[in-house]
Amino acid sequence: xxxxxxxxxxxxxxxxxxxxxxxxxxxxxxxxxxxxxxxxxxxxxxxxxxxxxxxxxxxxxxxxxxxxxxxxxxxxxxxxxxxxxxxxxxxxxxxxxxxxxxxxxxxxxxxxxxxxxxxxxxxxxxxxxxxxxxxxxxxxxxxxxxxxxxxxxxxxxxxxxxxxxxxxxxxxxxxxxxxxxxxxxxxxxxxxxxxxxxxxxxxxxxxxxxxxxxxxxxxxxxxxxxxxxxxxxxxxxxxxxxxxxxxxxxxxxxxxxxxxxxxxxxxxxxxxxxxxxxxxxxxxxxxxxxxxxxxxxxxxxxxxxxxxxxxxxxxxxxxxxxxxxxxxxxxxxxxxxxxxxxxxxxxxxxxxxxxxxxxxxxxxxxxxxxxxxxxxxxxxxxxxxxxxxxxxxxxxxxxxxxxxxxxxxxxxxxxxxxxxxxxxxxxxxxxxxxxxxxxxxxxxxxxxxxxxxxxxxxxxxxxxxxxxxxxxxxxxxxxxxxxxxxxxxxxxxxxxxxxxxxxxxxxxxxxxxxxxxxxxxxxxxxxxxxxxxxxxxxxxxxxxxxxxxxxxxxxxxxxxxxxxxxxxxxxxxxxxxxxxxxxxxxxxxxxxxxxxxxxxxxxxxxxxxxxxxxxxxxxxxxxxxxxxxxxxxxxxxxxxxxxxxxxxxxxxxxxxxxxxxxxxxxxxxxxxxxxxxxxxxxxxxxxxxxxxxxxxxxxxxxxxx
Amino acid sequence: xxxxxxxxxxxxxxxxxxxxxxxxxxxxxxxxxxxxxxxxxxxxxxxxxxxxxxxxxxxxxxxxxxxxxxxxxx
Numbered sequence: 001x002x003x004x005x006x007x008x009x010x011x012x013x014x015x016x017x018x019x020x021x022x023x024x025x026x027x028x029x030x031x032x033x034x035x036x037x038x039x040x041x042x043x044x045x046x047x048x049x050x051x052x053x054x055x056x057x058x059x060x061x062x063x064x065x066x067x068x069x070x071x072x073x074x075x076x077x078x079x080x081x082x083x084x085x086x087x088x089x090x091x092x093x094x095x096x097x098x099x100x101x102x103x104x105x106x107x108x109x110x111x112x113x114x115x116x117x118x119x120x121x122x123x124x125x126x127x128x129x130x131x132x133x134x135x136x137x138x139x140x141x142x143x144x145x146x147x148x149x150x151x152x153x154x155x156x157x158x159x160x161x162x163x164x165x166x167x168x169x170x171x172x173x174x175x176x177x178x179x180x181x182x183x184x185x186x187x188x189x190x191x192x193x194x195x196x197x198x199x200x201x202x203x204x205x206x207x208x209x210x211x212x213x214x215x216x217x218x219x220x221x222x223x224x225x226x227x228x229x230x231x232x233x234x235x236x237x238x239x240x241x242x243x244x245x246x247x248x249x250x251x252x253x254x255x256x257x258x259x260x261x262x263x264x265x266x267x268x269x270x271x272x273x274x275x276x277x278x279x280x281x282x283x284x285x286x287x288x289x290x291x292x293x294x295x296x297x298x299x300x301x302x303x304x305x306x307x308x309x310x311x312x313x314x315x316x317x318x319x320x321x322x323x324x325x326x327x328x329x330x331x332x333x334x335x336x337x338x339x340x341x342x343x344x345x346x347x348x349x350x351x352x353x354x355x356x357x358x359x360x361x362x363x364x365x366x367x368x369x370x371x372x373x374x375x376x377x378x379x380x381x382x383x384x385x386x387x388x389x390x391x392x393x394x395x396x397x398x399x400x401x402x403x404x405x406x407x408x409x410x411x412x413x414x415x416x417x418x419x420x421x422x423x424x425x426x427x428x429x430x431x432x433x434x435x436x437x438x439x440x441x442x443x444x445x446x447x448x449x450x451x452x453x454x455x456x457x458x459x460x461x462x463x464x465x466x467x468x469x470x471x472x473x474x475x476x477x478x479x480x481x482x483x484x485x486x487x488x489x490x491x492x493x494x495x496x497x498x499x500x501x502x503x504x505x506x507x508x509x510x511x512x513x514x515x516x517x518x519x520x521x522x523x524x525x526x527x528x529x530x531x532x533x534x535x536x537x538x539x540x541x542x543x544x545x546x547x548x549x550x551x552x553x554x555x556x557x558x559x560x561x562x563x564x565x566x567x568x569x570x571x572x573x574x575x576x577x578x579x580x581x582x583x584x585x586x587x588x589x590x591x592x593x594x595x596x597x598x599x600x601x602x603x604x605x606x607x608x609x610x611x612x613x614x615x616x617x618x619x620x621x622x623x624x625x626x627x628x629x630x631x632x633x634x635x636x637x638x639x640x641x642x643x644x645x646x647x648x649x650x651x652x653x654x655x656x657x658x659x660x661x662x663x664x665x666x667x668x669x670x671x672x673x674x675x676x677x678x679x680x681x682x683x684x685x686x687x688x689x690x691x692x693x694x695x696x697x698x699x700x701x702x703x704x705x
Numbered sequence: 706x707x708x709x710x711x712x713x714x715x716x717x718x719x720x721x722x723x724x725x726x727x728x729x730x731x732x733x734x735x736x737x738x739x740x741x742x743x744x745x746x747x748x749x750x751x752x753x754x755x756x757x758x759x760x761x762x763x764x765x766x767x768x769x770x771x772x773x774x775x776x777x778x779x
Contacts (some may be wrong), residue, residue: 098762102735
């Protein structure tokens with residue numbers, strides 16, 4: 001029979017925990033929610049022997065069991081509840097051997113919860129370079145738990161851990177911190193109130209419950225008051241006592257101590273990369289190179305994705321019997337899927353660079369340098385990662401804001417990240433800029449096209465910063481504002497780690513955003529293919545004679561078919577919607593056709609291009625020609641009321657601004673709802689971005705008319 | 706003397722943290738009384754600063770560093 005054990009990986013941030021998780025499980029892992037909660041866990045499987053598997057849970061890095069950020073909370077939530085299905089049979093604690101004292105603080109807290117624990121000392125080589133060596137046998141004896149030396153990045157020592165997991169004799173619990181100084185009667189009552197037998201676990205849970213104001217908070221606060229128990233004082237005492245115990249242990253097991261505060265290689269690199277004057281310049285140049293790479297490398301895979309989807313659509317369209325199922329497959333599901341996959345190359349390239357910079361240790365430095373600049377806008381240095389990732393896709397970026405401790409700063413970061421120009425806006429901008437400026441236009445050595453595009457990215461960034469500044473005044477906070485962050489030592493990036501991070505980020509996009517994009521595509525297909533009063537059937541009838549007449553040349557019949565599709569869309573519910581909102585969007589210079597596109601863009605903004613191609617009866621085969629064909633048709637369009645071109649300079653600029661600011665992305669709304677645990681914030685976000693988009697477009701249209 | 710007054714390369718010993726809300730976080734990160742500390746980097750605009758501890762490097766805003774009382778070594 002298969003036996004399965006649950007193992008949790010716990011450790012400080014930057015201790016190499018993710019490397020170990022990857023070494024143990026490879027690509028064999030997934031992110032899912034705990035049943036009935038919003039707590040997300042990352043699990044993977046590893047085979048220990050013929051009959052035994054281990055379910056490995058990777059918990060976000062934390063400095064203590066008193067959580068201060070959303071991701072630290074996840075770790076605490078999983079370790080606090082023994083009744084939980086996923087409660088680990090064993091904890092593997094990963095400690096950075098070059099920073100053992102601080103790592104052991106959390107270790108001793110976790111051990112005191114009463115869970116069996118083994119200690120893995122990682123980065124022994126780094127420690128050695130710092131002049132630190134330990135007598136592991138002695139350390140093992142002092143701490144009373146099994147200790148393993150590993151090098152997670154080089155995958156050394158992994159087999160020892162695997163065999164240790166199989167050995168029931170190594171399921172050892174240990175206890176370090178003594179609660180004798182705490183009122184025993186109160187502890188008993190706390191144990192009763194929290195349903196826990198382990199006194200430290202009960203007290204620790206009670207303190208967190210009282211500060212997080214979660215379940216049972218009122219009862220516990222009363223208990224603390226009754227015994228005049230000062231939680232902060234207790235925590236301070238706990239931390240200092242633990243350090244004292246650790247200090248003694250570590251000192252005994254230390255072989256030689258040549259470690260003095262000294263300038264290491266990291267210091268020398270930091271002198272250049274975080275230099276007071278050039279530091280930010282170096283960062284901006286790096287960013288520019290990253291974007292240059294993103295644009296130039298992604299065009300080939302994107303063409304390839306388009307080509308493949310073109311082939312599949314074509315095949316299904318011609319091979320499947322004609323009818324509603326065929327249309328649903330091709331125009332609903334496949335259109336949605338290709339809308340998802342087309343962004344993948346850009347997103348992968350941008351996230352690859354961010355992952356490299358993060359793995360090396362540079363991203364923490366960017367946070368350090370940018371903190372002072374972000375602060376006046378209600379954010380902090382850690383906000384820079386979500387904002388930059390927002391230029392690929394807002395969905396994984398918003399999830400990346402979890403390590404921001406301050407709730408207000410995190411919320412502001414979440415609220416403004418979708419203003420950064422994501423990859424879905426790019427096709428829209430490309431089409432619209434193309435209508436304004438010929439591709440070949442040059443300004444000095446620069447391509448004007450590219451410059452305008454850069455301007456749009458800049459506008460997005462400025463709008464994000466400005467909105468953040470406004471939010472700063474409206475969002476209240478009780479929490480203290482601080483920015484205390486570790487700057488890890490620089491490391492060489494590890495290829496397998498990069499690939500796995502990439503897999504997770506791209507996965508968040510494909511599974512998180514993707515399923516919504518496909519779902520919305522199907523709904524929109526229904527709205528675009530059905531209509532009131534049998535109008536659609538009437539359009540079909542009108543064209544039937546032409547399309548089915550074999551004597552008419554093929555090209556004319558194709559033309560008639562495109563005309564029919566355009567008129568069908570006008571007669572559909574989507575068309576009705578466009579006409580219905582036309583009075584509202586006319587002040588922005590938009591007609592009902594753009595109204596339809598605004599609706600369909602809710603799946604993903606780039607759907608704008610596809611909708612325009614249908615409205616203007618262009619055969620959307622996804623190639624280069626589609627773009628120039630839509631462009632030509634749109635440019636030729638004459639407004640029946642004014643007799644002037646429908647797409648004047650003012651309308652196009654207004655449209656570009658609208659797409660820059662409006663929250664036309666259901667996936668973003670869904671992820672914000674999940675991350676903020678509320679309906680309020682996604683609604684506020686949708687409203688403020690719509691108002692911003694409307695007002696700015698109105699202004700632009702009025703100025704340029 | 707507090708942490709904001711430390712000069713580049715100068716070493717000091719942490720005496721105490723005067724801000725109660727901050728002390729727990731600082732202790733957890735390893736900035737605790739008795740530890741030796743050295744100023745290593747300063748971000749653009751002079752804030753935040755990065756300090757070297759015996760085993761790690763931590764950055765902290767000037768406003769928070771103000772509550773860390775230190776005693777310079779020699």
